[in-house]
Structures are given as structure tokens and as C-alpha cells.
Amino acid sequence: MTNSADSTAYTAQAEEGITLRLRGKLQWIPVAAVVVVIAWAAATGSVFDGPNQGAVAGIMMVIGGVLLAAIAVAFAAHLVRPMRVRADADGLTVRLPAWPGSTLPWDALAGVSAVAVTEGSRTRQYVVVDYAPDTAALPRLSRARATYGRIAPQLGRDDDAQGLVFEEQIFDFDPAGLLALIRQSAPAALPVSDLRDASYGERAPESEPPA
Numbered sequence: 701m702t703n704s705a706d707s708t709a710y711t712a713q714a715e716e717g718i719t720l721r722l723r724g725k726l727q728w729i730p731v732a733a734v735v736v737v738i739a740w741a742a743a744t745g746s747v748f749d750g751p752n753q754g755a756v757a758g759i760m761m762v763i764g765g766v767l768l769a770a771i772a773v774a775f776a777a778h779l780v781r782p783m784r785v786r787a788d789a790d791g792l793t794v795r796l797p798a799w800p801g802s803t804l805p806w807d808a809l810a811g812v813s814a815v816a817v818t819e820g821s822r823t824r825q826y827v828v829v830d831y832a833p834d835t836a837a838l839p840r841l842s843r844a845r846a847t848y849g850r851i852a853p854q855l856g857r858d859d860d861a862q863g864l865v866f867e868e869q870i871f872d873f874d875p876a877g878l879l880a881l882i883r884q885s886a887p888a889a890l891p892v893s894d895l896r897d898a899s900y901g902e903r904a905p906e907s908e909p910p911a
Contacts, residue, residue: 717786717793718881720871722779783844783871785878787885792829794864796842808835811891812882814875817851818901825868825896827875828855833862843870854901 784795792809795801810830816823828848831837838845847865857863868875876894883892 717784718873718878720783720785720866720873722782723870723872785866785881787882789885792882792886794838794844796838796844799839799842802836802838804829804831804835804837806887806890808832809886809890811893812879812886813891813893813895814879815855816896816899817854818899819854820902823899823901825875826851827866827868827878829864829866830857830861831863833860835862837862838864843867851901856900 781797783797784801786793791803791805792812793801793803808831810832812827812829814825814827816825826847828851840846844864844866845862847867848863851865852861852863866873866875866878875896879892879894886892
């Protein structure tokens with residue numbers, strides 16, 4: 701029999717969610733992106749004050765700067781407003797660092813699983829959320845959706861399959877903990893499984909010993 705106080709605590713934890721912060725070794729990337737933008741701003745001033753003012757070089761500097769600024773904002777947002785995943789009665793909500801939260805209703809989900817995918821000599825862990833193709837979700841260019849498209853064939857998904865992927869090697873979280881959080885609020889009929897014992901993908905062939 702479940703204690704009512706424990707049940708309330710579990711529900712509160714599920715609704716509060718899990719924050720997916722960048723792993724320590726990756727946190728230098730947003731900082732480096734901001735430094736690059738600052739360097740670009742200094743270089744742009746020199747271009748416009750010099751003989752290239754108004755020339756093609758100046759135009760290219762501006763275009764490149766806009767792209768750099770967009771990349772820097774996207775990376776820096778992971779430090780200021782990390783990705784967050786929470787579960788409640790309405791469904792699974794994912795909030796990207798630079799994007800409002802998007803809620804996937806439970807009846808649109810086909811399953812949630814933790815998997816291990818072997819690519820060459822590396823085995824990486826993911827939490828995979830499969831949902832119906834016509835479900836409104838995060839932008840296609842977001843890492844969660846782009847990564848799903850990349851590894852979906854290795855997971856045996858159909859060509860039109862849609863979903864999200866949370867990468868354990870990029871974000872500092874426990875796949876089992878995220879599954880437990882989702883399981884607390886998900887309908888009993890929704891498969892929430894830890895499949896990391898069966899690795900997907902292909903391992904690089906063992907190198908043959910010298911003759």
C-alpha cells in the first residue's frame with residue numbers, strides 16, 4: 701500500500717521535473733561561443749573603420765556575425781536556462797533553453813525507453829520518446845528531434861517515425877531517474893522501459909592480430 705505522503709511527494713517531483721544541464725566538460729562551448737562573438741564585434745569595427753567600409757568584406761562580416769550571434773545565444777541559453785523535462789496529468793512537457801515548453805499529450809506517445817546504441821567503438825545511452833507523426837512537438841532543428849532522426853534507423857524505427865532523444869553523454873542526468881519520473885505520471889498502458897541491456901547499432905570489427 702502506497703503512503704499518501706509519499707505519493708504526494710512523487711507527484712510534486714514529477715511536476716517539478718528534471719533539469720538537463722550540459723555536462724561539465726561541455727560547458728566551455730557556450731563560453732567559447734560568447735568569446736567568439738565579442739572578437740567578431742571588435743573585428744567588425746576595424747573593417748567598417750578601414751578601407752573596406754561598405755564593401756563586400758563588410759557585408760560578409762555582418763552576415764557572419766548574425767550567424768555567430770544566433771549560435772552563441774543558442775549555446776549560452778544552456779547555461780542560463782537549461783533544458784527541462786517534467787511530467788503531469790496533461791502529458792510530457794519539454795522546455796528547450798531558447799524555446800517555450802512544448803507538451804506532448806500522453807495519448808500521442810507510443811512509448812518511452814532508455815536504450816544503449818553502439819556506434820563503432822563507443823556505446824552511448826539515450827532516453828527515447830516515440831510519438832505519433834502528426835503530433836505538434838519541438839522544432840525539427842532542435843537537438844532532441846535531430847538526434848532522434850539520426851539514430852532512429854539503428855533502433856528499427858520506420859522512416860516516418862517521429863520522436864525526441866535525450867543524450868546522456870551530452871546532458872548530466874540519470875536515464876533511469878528520467879524514466880522513473882515519467883512513469884509516475886504516465887498512463888499504465890504507455891510502455892516505459894529500460895532496454896539498455898540490449899545494445900542497438902553496430903560495434904566496430906575487432907582488429908586482427910598481426911601475423
